[in-house]
Amino acid sequence: MTMPKRVRVNGPLEPYADGFRSEMQRRGYAPWSVVFALQAMAGLSRWLVARGLDMAGLTAVELDLFVRQWRTSGPKRRRAPRGLPVLVSYLRVQDAIPELVSPPSEDRVDVLLDEYATFLTDERGLAEGTVRYYRSTAKRFLISVPASTYDAALPQVTASAIRSFVIAVSARRSTGSVKNTVTALRALLRFLHVRGYLDDPLADAVPAVAGWRHRPLPPIVGAGDVARLLGSCDRRTATGRRDHAILLLLTRLGLRTGEVAALTVDDVDWRAGEIQLRGKGNRYERLPLPNDVGQAIADYCRRGRRRDGDRGLFLHARAPYRALSSSAVGHIVTRACERAGLPRVGAHRLRHAAADA
Template sequence: MERERGLAAATRLRCRNTARRFLAEQAMPGGVLAPGALTGQDLNAFLLRECARVSAGSAKQRVAELRSLMRFLHLRGAIPLRLDAAVPPVGGWRLAGIPPLMSAADVQRILDHCPREGGVFVRDFAILMLLARLGLRSIEVSRLRLDDVDWRSGEIAIRGKGRREDRLPLPVDVGEALVAYLSEARHQAGTRCLFVTDRAPRGPIRADLVGDVVERACLRAGLPKVGPHRLRHALAGEMLRQGSGLMAIGQVLRHQDLATTALYAKVDFTALRAVARPWPGTEAA
């Protein structure tokens, strides 16, 4: 999963945990496991138990994780048949919901209420600017290195999902926030990572710290707590309101599939009203 697919450590951990639970349930008395005796019924029974305790989104992850395990066992010769095809899908419709969005005013309020003095506050403001202006994911923020910022060309390299690397223009205000952070909080952790922890032992930040930064910023601004991904959604919604096309939004957010970007077309209510047909019987009114 790491070498061939480039999956993140958290994803690999979830796959291992699912595999461990499934295989432990299939073990016979004495802890002996006979993978060759697995059947589609065993897979269905496990998924039914999992679906009873988790959300629909988590159930879909269990399906993907169980299929991955079955493919691995078949390639290693532990099971004679490809049982990954026997894992049933979880019911769900893509693009069925409306993505939760924050207003541009609320995003600006979060930025305005972030102090600009003190090492940790300067760092947090730089992180918030990357989230709000470039729509970075938490893991992408934590992976940034000093060498990723090309000051001469005004670009920043982003390492996203599946070892994908993109280059984005560096907005002036984001660059200024990074300069303020690097000027005040020089790196003394022996690492080339851009963002480091504020307390000793100093080292690269983890992705979950980005979520803590956003939550603290929401509390200071007097807003309900949200996650970093909400700022990514807010950027897409604001670009749409400003007239940007889905292709441009997909390029900024680095979506591999344009269908993912199409989800944001559902929140452009002004444009949708222009193409919506009147309800039958209401034309006269």
């Protein structure tokens, strides 16, 4: 990874490079966001030299030509230079350039989204999949706000804009999906306030989502049902041994599907009789491994798991032999219910069965 201090800026913008770098670092931008912005600065400075222009010659027309040239200068450059909007804002504050037409709002938002994703990973410790979802939700919201900018504390983000966005989402999505969107939107608004992009905390302006009050309760999974689920696995086959071990982890230890999917062969400490889990927020914890669960995992590893697969503990039964995903673990529970003649239950219900045992 290129460090910010290693990006050299020559030409008319060179006198402003150190100050621009320091200002971005002071505002809490991630190192790679600073690198992208400095690379844009270096490219713009080279452009001015090639065009025989000084700072006063950087007009809106020239800036637009620079962006077009950047986008067509290589196979990987299909977007505006990342970091260019914050550079333009900085040069304006320094009175180094005349008034310019800003780059497209979506490009301005991208730099903020990079900073937001880094914040979610480094400071909140969220999992990669959660960060991707929160970032995509943030992007949909920010580009929906007319002429949204992040260099002026996002003044266009209002309670009215927030409510309009949630209402639009609720018109085309399920209740559960809208609730996830609302959670992600509140996280974004808290970030914007903490980092100084919003003067007022607007997380409370996000409307709550009403759910169904009289939904039928999910089926109760009792000890007899668990026995039927485990007995439905044909342990004469590799797939049956795998499914039997997974169901034991879900029912005996109460693991989440994501925790089961994230297990690797290195997470089982056979000598200590323990298993290491990757929980929410990338936190690790160790649990004792009951004898029956350990025997089921060992049986699968010896007589079912492909040795030419990856390091995931539970692999797909067919090539490519990759680790199961969280949804694949859920499908295993669904198929076990069908084989056992039981109503379909989610894998999360098996956690309750483990708690009640």
